[in-house]
Amino acid sequence: MVDEIGWYRNRSGGGSGHKGPSTLVAGPVRRLAADMTDASNPPESLFDQIGGQDAIDEMVDQFYERVLADPELSPFFASADRTRLIRMQQEFFGAALGGPTGYSGTSLRDAHAGRGIGAADLARFTGHLLDTLQQRGFSGDAADQVVSRIAMAGDDIVGGGGEDG
Numbered sequence: 001m002v003d004e005i006g007w008y009r010n011r012s013g014g015g016s017g018h019k020g021p022s023t024l025v026a027g028p029v030r031r032l033a034a035d036m037t038d039a040s041n042p043p044e045s046l047f048d049q050i051g052g053q054d055a056i057d058e059m060v061d062q063f064y065e066r067v068l069a070d071p072e073l074s075p076f077f078a079s080a081d082r083t084r085l086i087r088m089q090q091e092f093f094g095a096a097l098g099g100p101t102g103y104s105g106t107s108l109r110d111a112h113a114g115r116g117i118g119a120a121d122l123a124r125f126t127g128h129l130l131d132t133l134q135q136r137g138f139s140g141d142a143a144d145q146v147v148s149r150i151a152m153a154g155d156d157i158v159g160g161g162g163e164d165g
């Protein structure tokens with residue numbers, strides 16, 4: 001949380017050379033900082049903090065650029081329909097972070113069953129998510145909360161029904 005406030009102060013103070021958030025996320029970060037200093041203002045959902053569905057769609061695109069470029073993870077996706085995968089993941093993220101739209105894809109347990117995805121694969125995957133959030137200017141509690149929320153699905157991903165579980 002302190003990080004977000006720091007960014008905002010640095011930006012508004014006109015500091016140069018600071019690696020702050022892109023203009024796309026500056027608004028949400030500013031609102032997040034305002035929420036934390038105004039007790040009468042109820043906390044925003046993670047969905048709103050991240051910037052709504054358009055920002056989530058863009059974030060998921062960036063996230064899969066990292067996942068698919070990772071030689072440890074890309075083989076899992078060799079025969080995946082990537083367009084559908086990213087669209088479904090955009091829906092899933094939106095719903096999981098508290099947005100208004102539902103998830104219309106396959107159950108996560110069925111989608112991942114038999115793929116032999118292990119805990120280390122899941123950790124790499126969520127590591128790329130954290131990197132993506134940081135790339136977009138989120139760190140500290142906001143980023144941790146997003147990763148935790150998505151990682152809650154982990155039990156449905158790892159070891160599901162595969163012989164090599």
Ligand code: HEM
Pocket residue numbers: 073076077079080081084085088089092104105106107108111112115117121122125150151152153154157
């Ligand atoms: C908490 C973490 C994860 C979430 C929330 C998640 C979510 C999803 C979603 C929503 C889909 C689309 C399902 C559909 O098409 O209806 C999907 C597909 C897929 N996921 Fe994951 N996933 C996670 C972790 C992983 C990991 C760690 C791997 C592999 C290392 C993986 C591999 C795949 C593959 C290969 C597909 C594509 C299936 C296909 O279209 O052929 N996922 N995932």
